[in-house]
Each structure stands twice: as C-alpha cells, then as structure tokens.
Amino acid sequence: MTTTTKISIKLPDGSSKELDKGSNGEDLAKSISPGLAKKAIALDVNGQVKDLFYELQDADEIKIITAGERKSYEILRHTTSHILAAVVQKKYPNAKVGVGPATENGFFYDFRIEDHKITDDDLIEIEKEIKKFASGAYKLVKEEVKDVASKIAEYKKAGEVYKAELLEEHKDDNPTEYYFVDNNGVKVWSDHCLGPHLPNTKFIKAVKLTNVSGAYWRAKETNDVMQRVHGTVWWDEQELEQYLARKEEAEKRDHRKLAKTMDLFSTHELAGAGLIFWHAKLATVRQELETFWKQLHRKAGYEFVVTPHIAKSELWDTSGHNNFYKDNMYSLQVDDQEYILKPMNCPFHVLIYKDSRHSYRDLPIRMAEMGTVYRNEASGAVHGLARVRGFTQDDAHIFCTRDQYVDEIKGVYRLIEEIYSTLGLEFQMELSTKPEQAIGDDEIWEFAETGLKRALSELGANFEINPGDGAFYGPKIDFKVKDAIGRIWQLATIQLDFNLPNRFEMEYTSADNTTEQPVMIHRAIFGSLERVSMVLTEHFAGAFPTWLAPDQVMLIPISDSHNDFVTKLKNKLIQNEIRAKTDLRSERMNYKIRDAQEKQVPYMLVIGDKEVESGKVNVRFRRSQKQVEMTVEEFIEKMLEEIKSRSLNSFIGD
RNA sequence: GCUCGGGUAGCUCAGUGGUAGAGCACUUCAUUGGUAAUGAAGGGGUAGGGAGUCCGAUUCUCCUCCUGAGCACCA
Secondary structure, three states: OOOOOEEEEEOOOOOEEEEEOOOEHHHHHHHHOHHHHHHEEEEEEOOEEEEOOOEOOOOOEEEEEEOOOOOHHHHHHHHHHHHHHHHHHHHOOOOEEOOOOEOOOOEEEEEEOOOOOOOHHHHHHHHHHHHHHHHOOOEEEEEEOOOHHHHHHHHHHOOOHHHHHHHHHOOOOOOEEEEEEOOOOOEEEEEEOOOOOOOEHHHOOEEEEEEEEEEEHHHOOOOOEEEEEEEEEEOOHHHHHHHHHHHHHHHHHOHHHHHHHHOOEEEEOOOEEEEEEEOHHHHHHHHHHHHHHHHHHHHOOOEEOOOOOEEEHHHHHHHOHHHHOHHHOOEEEEOOEEEEEOOOOHHHHHHHHHOOOOEHHHOOEEEEEEEEEEOOOOHHHOEOOOEOOEEEEEEEEEEEOOOOHHHHHHHHHHHHHHHHHHHOOOEEEEEEOOOOOOOOOHHHHHHHHHHHHHHHHHOOOOOEEEOOOOEOOEOEEEEEEEOOOOOEEEEEEEEEEOHHHHHOOOOEEOOOOOEEOOEEEEEEOOOOHHHHHHHHHHHOOOOOOOOOOOOOEEEEEOOHHHHHHHHHHHHHHHHOOOOEEEOOOOOOHHHHHHHHHHOOOOEEEEEOHHHHHHOEEEEEEOOOOOEEEEEHHHHHHHHHHHHHOOOOOOOOOO
16 A cells, blocks of 8 residues: 655746645745745645645646745735734734735735824834834734634624625635634734745835825715825845835925926915916926927827817707716816816817718718817816816827728827837837727627727737726727836827717718718827926936927026126027027026026036137037037037927937 | 824025014116026015913914825725
8 A cells, every 4th residue: 555645846947846745835945945935925826825834745847936036026915904903903903904905115004993092103113112012923824714704703893894895705615714823822913914924024124104094994975984094024134225215206296396396387275276376387298298299290190179178068968078077077067058178079070070971981080179178187187287177189080981090090100109118118009999888789899899900910019908998989009108106197099089070970982982980089298298207307307309308508607797798698599499598697606506506407518718718619518527618609510400309308408 | 084293485494472583586776697506685474274271372272275294095
C-alpha cells in the first residue's frame, strides 16, 4: 500500500519542490531560503493571490509574493484597513464596521459611530494606535465560518448590522473570518473578510492616516452615512515619504491654486458657483487654443455656425431633453413662455440642417460651433474648471450617409490625434456599447458599433471596450487623458445618435430619389474649453509652451536708466505679435528675474548698458540657467518660428 | 443633493466673548544693481451674508451663500 505524504510544487523558474503534505506557503518559503521566508507575505497560486498560510496542494504552481513587489501593496493596504478597524472599535466601542478595501494608493474603512465624529486630532491618535497595534506582531488567521446563521445572529446581537448584511449575502460562498491572534494564541479581533491578508501585522510600519470623509453605506444615497477614514501605507518610510512628496507636487500643480498665483480665472460668490470668470491670462490661452482649433477644422472641411443661448421649451420637448435632462436645465419664464438655457448645442444644429432640403450631394455636412452651454450640476460636484455650470464646448455635428460615417469617424480621430499630440497629451480610447436602456433596434446598434470598431482598427488604434456604457441614443468612443495628479479626464468624445434624426425627422434625398435619414455624429475634441484649460494648466504646471503662454517675454531693465529703451523694445515685440511685458518696478534685477520665472514667463530679456550699446539682447529661458546673446531681429525671428510651429520646446533648450 | 471641514487684508494664515495681527503683495523714499528674495516708511480688513443669545460677538447658536475632501450624480 502506498501513501502519498509528499506533494510536488511548481515554481516560477520551472523547477519543482517536494514538500510534506499539509505544508503551507510559509514552509515553502523556508525550504527555499530563510531570506525569502522573511520577506514572504502571500502566494500567487495558479494565478490567484492567496494567504501565505494557504495549504499547498499537489501540482500547484506557486509564486511567492514578497514585500515591495507590485501585487504586495494591495495586501498590505487591505490588512492595514483591518487594523484601523480594530483600533477604532477599541477606541470607540459604539463603532460599527462597514467595509475597508485597499485603494490605489492606500485604504479606507467605513464606520458608523452614533456618538462620535472623528476629527483630525483623532486621526493622529488613531494612527499612533495603529502603529502600536501592528508592532504587537499579531498573526492573521483565516477560518471558515462553519455556522453562518449563528455568526449572523452574533453580529446582529453586537449591533454589527453592516457585517451581518454582508455575511447574509455571502452565506452560500463559504464565508471566511479573519482573526488577529497574539503570541499566546488568543484571538483579539475578527472581521468577516475574504482576504487575502498579510501573515502578520509586524509588516505595517509606514502608515499615515490622511483624512476622514462621508460615504453612503454601499454607495447608496438612501442608506446610512458612514464615516470613512482614509489612509496610506507603504512598505517603508522612504516609500511613504516619496508618496507624500508626489502628492505635494500634485497639489502644487492644482489649477485652482495656480489660478490665484498666476491670475488665471476666478469665480464669485455674487455670481454663483461653477460660473467661470476667465482673466486675461487664461483667456489668452483659450484664444490660442480656439485659433488652433479653427485652423485645423477649416482645413478638415468644417463650417462654423453660431446659435442662440436659449430656446423655447417646446424645442426641448421635441429633442427629448425635457424628459430625460430636465433636472439639469435652467429655465426662464418670460411672460407666458418658458425658455430653456441650452445644456447642449445639438438641437440647434439640427434646426439649421432642417432649414433647407438636402441632397446626398450635400453630405457630409460638418457643422461646428464653440457653443456655450449651461447645466445645473449638483452643488457638490462643482469643482474648479473641471466641473462647472456654464462652459463652452468645441462642438460639432456631422450629418452624413451610412456609407460615409466610418470615414467621418476616421477624420475626427485624425483631428484629435493632431490636436493632442501638439499639446503633448497622451490619450487612450474606450468604445462604449449598447446600454440596457436604449432606443433604436439591435440592427442599427450592430451597424453603428461595427462601424466604430472598423474605423478604429483601420486606423490601427488601440481601444478598450466598455460594454453597456454607451449613451441611450447611440454608441460612443471616449478619449481620456491623464493629468499630473494621475487623474483620468475625459475630454474628447465621438458619439453616434439615432435619436435626434428621428425626433426631428431629419432627411435627405438619395441618388435614387428616395428619402433617407442622415447619420448624426456628435463630437468634441477639447470637450470643454474650461476642462481642457484645467488639464493643460496642471499638465504644464502653469509653464505653458510659448505659443500658449499668456506672457511670452518679460523685459527686465538693469536700472531705471534703461526703462525707455526697454519700453521701445517691448512695443517692437508687440508689433510683431509677440506678447511682451516690461517690469519697471524699482526692484533689484535679481528679484525681477525670479518673479518672471515664478510666473512661468518663457523668456526674459535682461537689458543694461551693454545691450543698449550693442543692440543685442540677453535672452534667458525660464527655469534654465542658460543665457544667450542675440540681436533683437534674431530673437524676433526665433520667437515667431517657435510660436508658429506651436513647439513644446524652447529654441534655447532647457 | 448628502456627510464632515472651512470662510479673518489682494494671497497664505495666526489669534480673541470687550470693535484684530503676521508674512508676502501693494504705495512712497533711499539704493542704480549683471542673472533666484536691498533697506526704510506707509496705506489697506468691521471679520462671506442675515438673524438670534448676551451689557457687549469676528469669537456662541440658527439660517443662507461660497469653498475643501469624500459620496452620489455626470449625454
């Protein structure tokens, strides 16, 4: 009779390891090397992350996950959230626990504490206690919940209604419970959780609680509001500090902060939230963007229209907005007539289309407008330039035949690519397909979705599919860019629309003299000028490339005696359409240079006796120590070239 | 819209139940400087708005507006 007391484990390098049956990941790590055993925190078992204490099975393919590797962070963070929960419950006995997942850079845990609101000062205390708890080197033990019904009852008795609810939901999934166990084998705290977790709390050292906020239980507005404690945790202090430094850098780039120091835009309590006042500096950036946009669109065969800001309510009945967008629309009562402030431009462009009969020979019609729209966004959603109530879309609608729309989409893609690459923005695409609530039959959706896919694949573009996330009126391609803080912003979008052509009974006459319905494509490239200005401000950290920079040159006299010369030179630059300013304050030159640099002015011209005599200028680029001498004419020529080419780089070099 | 913070000078912020302070910015004067903060003097706020409590409120309470983090929302 043969008994198998050995199992064989496959390792990533292809080798195998023989172990006693019943061995776990810790045993495996020890058998390989003591050093590995020290760093081992979890296992990758046949591609799934499991606890280190997982009992190995014969023929398992195991990779040992060690502290510091990519997959280890989620485990570290998740386990830390449980310690947070344990500590909070100890400190506030009435605290009921919700959920506590790992997030991108940290973790949170949701609590309901009827008799206490956690303050920032509390966080300092709680953080200390987390560290203290972690240093107690508690072992984490996973146990299956054998009698689920009585465990639920136990939770309910303790008032842990949220845990009871979760366990109730998972009662048929072999639910598990995690325990913190001390050196004497005593269980000090437990939580219903799937894991995986660290083998021991001793790994947790570099932890910092960041803030507390509100959140609905299970993200549902009608549910209880929980107190959500956020934190971040890393394998060591150095990593933590690097993370905090990154965060600080991101905060420095925050467009709302730069708006104040660089005088970009403002909002006013007197005017209302989410209504943007563009100051001259950011307005200059905007105008440059608009000019660029118009040039490219003109070349791409677009025609520009201008439409009103309000229209009678009946228009929005026809478009359907009164049904499905009413909450977001501002309305005006004038005499007995209701007017709506437009939340979108599309119905207006449709009206222009419908103002005359169209032949297939007219198509495609590409109708573009920088259209300012107003939407009553929820007060809590309003945020800087990112989410506002009044904004200008770089909108366009393409009306074309079914044979043309794939080519039209390719055309839009090329425009997007050209504009984004000029701005130095990388983007990714998502194709969103038919949602559950949708109009139009399957046939037309199929037609539209395959067309979008075909367009993208013929362009050789990579894209992800986002099933069921299309608009109710048609599928769409969203273009997303990443900003300095790592946030993903949706800017450009291309959407097919089966709804409006129907509702407005749009038509054209085909070559066979039949009446056909045109395909309608909505598209925006910047999305909104507000949002793209935010992304660019943060992307460049305020240091706009020369063509976009509000002030392109700062002229700095060395002493008052050079003021006249400097003023004349400024006027000469302005005559050449270079945005030049002078700094004639009675400050030291050093101070003025520093000031111009902080304001991110690309070029500084320092002018003293030497320059006045030689007719040359001393050119300095922001952030660079380099100084270059050249004649005024040469400088103008190089500037104009840099501006015209919309270069991202300085002719001097950084 | 919801939860929790916050709103004091142009900006960043301190402080106090008895009508308010710093740094930067601004103005003036002196300095006339060669590539990252010259020195001195001065002006400026009635405390987001409203109501209440109090002998008295910027400070306490309530309402409202704006704002931050998070949630919800986002064609």
